[in-house]
Amino acid sequence: MQETVSVSEVSETSEGEVTARFADYPFRGSLLKDIQAAGYETPLPIQAACIPHALEGKDLIGLAQTGTGKTAAFALPIIERVAATAEMGALVLTPTRELAQQVSGMFAELGRSSGIRVATVVGGIPIEKDWKALVSWPNVLVATPGRLIDHIQSGNVSLKDIKVLVIDEADRMHDMGFLPQIERILRELPRERQTLMFTATMPQDVEQIVQRNMRSPLILSVGRRSAPAERAQQQLFDTHESDKTPLLLSLLRETQGRVLVFVRTKLGVDRLARAVSPRHRGVARLHSNRAQAERDEALAGFREGRYRILIATDVAARGLDIADIEHVINYDFPQSPDDYVHRIGRTARVDATGLATSFVTRAERRFLPALERLVGTPLPLTPSPVTGGHSPRVAEGGRPSRRRGQRRGSSRRSPARAASGR
Numbered sequence: 447m448q449e450t451v452s453v454s455e456v457s458e459t460s461e462g463e464v465t466a467r468f469a470d471y472p473f474r475g476s477l478l479k480d481i482q483a484a485g486y487e488t489p490l491p492i493q494a495a496c497i498p499h500a501l502e503g504k505d506l507i508g509l510a511q512t513g514t515g516k517t518a519a520f521a522l523p524i525i526e527r528v529a530a531t532a533e534m535g536a537l538v539l540t541p542t543r544e545l546a547q548q549v550s551g552m553f554a555e556l557g558r559s560s561g562i563r564v565a566t567v568v569g570g571i572p573i574e575k576d577w578k579a580l581v582s583w584p585n586v587l588v589a590t591p592g593r594l595i596d597h598i599q600s601g602n603v604s605l606k607d608i609k610v611l612v613i614d615e616a617d618r619m620h621d622m623g624f625l626p627q628i629e630r631i632l633r634e635l636p637r638e639r640q641t642l643m644f645t646a647t648m649p650q651d652v653e654q655i656v657q658r659n660m661r662s663p664l665i666l667s668v669g670r671r672s673a674p675a676e677r678a679q680q681q682l683f684d685t686h687e688s689d690k691t692p693l694l695l696s697l698l699r700e701t702q703g704r705v706l707v708f709v710r711t712k713l714g715v716d717r718l719a720r721a722v723s724p725r726h727r728g729v730a731r732l733h734s735n736r737a738q739a740e741r742d743e744a745l746a747g748f749r750e751g752r753y754r755i756l757i758a759t760d761v762a763a764r765g766l767d768i769a770d771i772e773h774v775i776n777y778d779f780p781q782s783p784d785d786y787v788h789r790i791g792r793t794a795r796v797d798a799t800g801l802a803t804s805f806v807t808r809a810e811r812r813f814l815p816a817l818e819r820l821v822g823t824p825l826p827l828t829p830s831p832v833t834g835g836h837s838p839r840v841a842e843g844g845r846p847s848r849r850r851g852q853r854r855g856s857s858r859r860s861p862a863r864a865a866s867g868r
């Protein structure tokens with residue numbers, strides 16, 4: 447890794463105005479037309495930083511969080527490069543099926559007029575569908591590592607024409623244990639290729655992949671490394687395990703818009719959904735034990751507004767681009783600071799603002815110092831506005847029991863804005 451270019455040098459004037467324009471890039475007319483149709487007026491900073499170098503064929507590492515516009519930062523130069531070619535020239539690896547589908551959607555949208563054919567190969571769907579996609583002469587393949595390896599091993603796919611490889615959310619790949627699979631896939635690819643990596647953090651194992659497989663990559667960072675979504679307002683409530691569900695119900699009553707709730711375990715997601723559903727319409731669940739069709743339905747319903755509340759494990763934490771999530775709630779505190787960054791990155795995307803609330807029990811307080819070091823600011827704990835006896839108040843699948851004399855939802859002030867003063 448040799449050069450480091452700060453995004454402010456690349457894309458912003460001293461007044462902070464972005465100077466680059468899409469029309470300044472050597473993009474074909476059909477691509478400019480689709481960029482306009484997508485409603486993008488100017489390149490976002492990560493795009494202004496990456497696109498010129500990516501078009502020159504350089505290897506890049508984009509240290510960017512989700513929500514910064516990083517997908518288009520790699521999709522646009524790839525479309526320009528592979529449009530009107532017959533072979534499969536680009537491969538994008540993503541950690542989750544949902545992210546793969548989202549990335550494919552962006553290639554389809556921005557590559558429509560340029561004749562881009564994108565195939566998506568992910569686990570959890572019948573393999574026959576992949577065969578159909580793979581024989582449709584795609585010029586971009588978007589895949590999760592496990593399913594792609596299945597196809598490599600059974601000889602269904604050849605990666606010999608790949609000119610551009612994207613490893614998206616490399617830190618997430620690391621957390622999910624996919625790095626050996628990435629190494630395996632890298633062995634199938636031509637050595638002469640361009641590699642673009644996107645990651646919010648740089649764990650040591652990822653750095654090794656970079657050193658072994660990338661050619662003097664340019665490192666482009668947008669904002670502070672691992673900074674949480676800057677516009678999200680963060681509040682942390684000091685709470686007890688048994689008060690979490692009443693506190694959540696109280697927050698949900700106060701939020702009109704979309705809410706994403708993170709729970710540590712799959713079982714916990716199911717259990718919490720059973721407690722919330724009787725009181726709130728439109729509750730969806732997302733975790734990896736659900737069938738792919740159910741996961742797709744939950745996500746599509748949340749995106750389209752059929753569900754207002756999505757309760758999920760970290761499978762939903764990274765990369766998903768859902769507009770206008772008003773409130774992200776860490777029902778269980780994330781155990782790694784990186785997960786915190788990714789979870790709260792679900793709100794305040796691009797030009798929105800949002801609220802991120804975390805419930806912190808006594809046992810979970812031990813995760814705070816590392817997180818404060820990462821974000822570089824103290825994260826003060828506020829007493830929970832909903833307190834009650836600390837005996838368990840929600841039986842599994844049951845309704846919260848109230849203490850005698852306590853009114854339903856013992857919120858004494860607005861919990862949604864209690865810490866923020868809003």
Ligand code: AMP
Nearest residue numbers: 486488489490512513514515516517767
């Ligand atoms: P991503 O970080 O790739 O998940 O992108 C987040 C969101 O930004 C997506 O909804 C994109 O459609 C949107 N987006 C990407 N580029 C631009 C742009 N230049 N102007 C406005 N929105 C954009």
